[in-house]
Amino acid sequence: MALIVQKYGGTSVDGPERVKHVARRVVETKQAGNDVVVVVSAPGDMTDDLIAMAHELNPNPPAREMDMLLTTGEQMSIALLAMAIHQLGEKAISLTGAQVGILTNSAFSKARILEVSCERLRKELDQGKIVIVAGFQGITNDNEITTLGRGGSDTTAVAVAAVLKADVCQIYTDVDGVYTADPRVVSSAKKLEVISYDEMLELASLGAQVLQPRAVEFAKLNDVVLEVRSSFNNNEGTLVKEVTEMEKKMVVSGVAGDKNVARIALLDVPDVPGIASALFKALAEENINVDMIVQSAMQHCFNDIAFTVDRNDLKKAIEVSEKIKPEIGASGFTYNDKVAKVSIVGAGMITNPGVAASMFDCLANEGINIQMISTSEIKVSCIIDEKHLTKAMKSLHRHFGLE
């Protein structure tokens, strides 16, 4: 008997027919002799609808109230799924983040999980119940309701799998695995059988939109084996786990594109210690995630500092930049939200020099200008003009032999 955590995204529980479908799949897993914990997101576009409702009332709603509002979506999903499972004759119980004991810090809208209690989960599992957990949400020590940020249900699933030492954490989504590129953009993309945490982490961070990066990180840290599968078919998915050296055959295993990027550059910053620290501390205090950072010495004693943020953080980032400009002695700043990030990822890169150069070459041949570059051991990312993203992805996919 295995303990399986299954996570279903919003499209999987959008409407009664889909909820019934998920219920059948869950019950099949249970009746095959497994203990099952299910983590569910809010139905379909509900989160977006709620955000729109909020903005009609207040263009800048307090994050605490936003979390209060948004957590209702997952609460609906868990209750409805529990009812559908009962109808199929299995015992099920739904639990909110608070009821499970998913303790987070109080960074509303972007809370971090501090601890997951397994007491209640174990108690219900021991009674033979299928346990349904609301994704995306947690509770602080002060009894305040928090959310983990968009896609946070993946993190919930992995955290629950980790604390219960589950055999596998299956992430059901609308694609049936991890591909060498987004199949909607690059039609020749192929599904990967297995991918390492590190590669998945880079792909997730880079906007492959299959898994939340934090969830992958959490899985890696806690040795949780992930499986990305489709809830609409029974195809084998992609396993995300520790991959041995022997398996690292492909130099580049995937290409990713991300349009949720905005670029800010602070100009003519004096080249003295403490400048970058002041800037990025101020951004962190506003809970703005900075992705790429490039510092370039343009002239003697002065630097430009450019960085990228999520587009929906751009407004706040501009406010911070405006405020910090005099403090760090910058002459001004520019921003651009018409950029995109294209990346190549592969665990094999570490032992293959020249992969980055090959990427730049490929983009140059397509006439695509590179605005920023960032590299890690297993990925290379470039900021380019948004309008070239599809072309860049397709040509890189071909260039690195992923067809």
Place this chain on the structure above:
Amino acid sequence: MALIVQKYGGTSVDGPERVKHVARRVVETKQAGNDVVVVVSAPGDMTDDLIAMAHELNPNPPAREMDMLLTTGEQMSIALLAMAIHQLGEKAISLTGAQVGILTNSAFSKARILEVSCERLRKELDQGKIVIVAGFQGITNDNEITTLGRGGSDTTAVAVAAVLKADVCQIYTDVDGVYTADPRVVSSAKKLEVISYDEMLELASLGAQVLQPRAVEFAKLNDVVLEVRSSFNNNEGTLVKEVTEMEKKMVVSGVAGDKNVARIALLDVPDVPGIASALFKALAEENINVDMIVQSAMQHCFNDIAFTVDRNDLKKAIEVSEKIKPEIGASGFTYNDKVAKVSIVGAGMITNPGVAASMFDCLANEGINIQMISTSEIKVSCIIDEKHLTKAMKSLHRHFGLE
């Protein structure tokens, strides 16, 4: 400075424009120098929509999961109202039943409030915030989410007003007070300036649909002054409070009708002690509220026992009757859900004999047959054929000079 509790029903918060309207009213009350606690219901028909969704998945959803589902409605309302108030520049915080500490028993879907903690409420009020509380919901000692039954938001409001010793508990609804009869049925109905708890209690129980009976009972027990007002205009409402003898001028102060009634009769029950007890204990164990009870000796040694329940409890009540039939030695039972209850209420009745007879006379003159009668010191109720309800209400309203 007064402490005012305001309760807004579902129609008052249905859509952004109405939420804004409520926000303005709340802010006006606050800016007039009062401390304000607001209790809100789920928006519009949301509760009904959620129930319909649930029934698509499971015709008999577990009550626990139903409560999990339904409590999302109020949680949405409080978050949205808090945002709208922030937008008007006042500080506000929304609190779920669990966050306030509205402790209930674990009778899911019909939970009773055991205790309301005022700690968190006081803390937020002391910080100058408008506190917005989710109506209708509570939490058990085991951290389970419960609901107080339909209309439970009134009870929440009164319980909060009681524990905070509020100066007044204003119940905003879509009518601007308590009328001598439902104005939608009896067009000549008049608004009452003041009504006693007991009269209101009878009217509420009798389906006047303005206030939840339990809320009125709670208000009477805790000396909370209620004011029923419209959220759509600024008309003076109706005060519900302890009324002195001097004020009890009208013999009959109101006429009420209720179609949410079903009648069950157990036939030929042996006339021995313990029968009624066994029957009504079995019904209570299923959490079925029994309203009227009539036991009639039909022949030597045998009785018929007839009683009424809410129509949505009829199915369960039939099941209980079926099960208990052999145990209590009944020959069978009949039921009828095409009945209605018409009632007259008035504190002056106590000192005016013959009011009941006058009511029966009036109904007889209209050719309306009376199936069951139940009386208290201040009300007389008759079960009649559903199709005669409007005629009965109109003629009683005229008969007792309420025009």
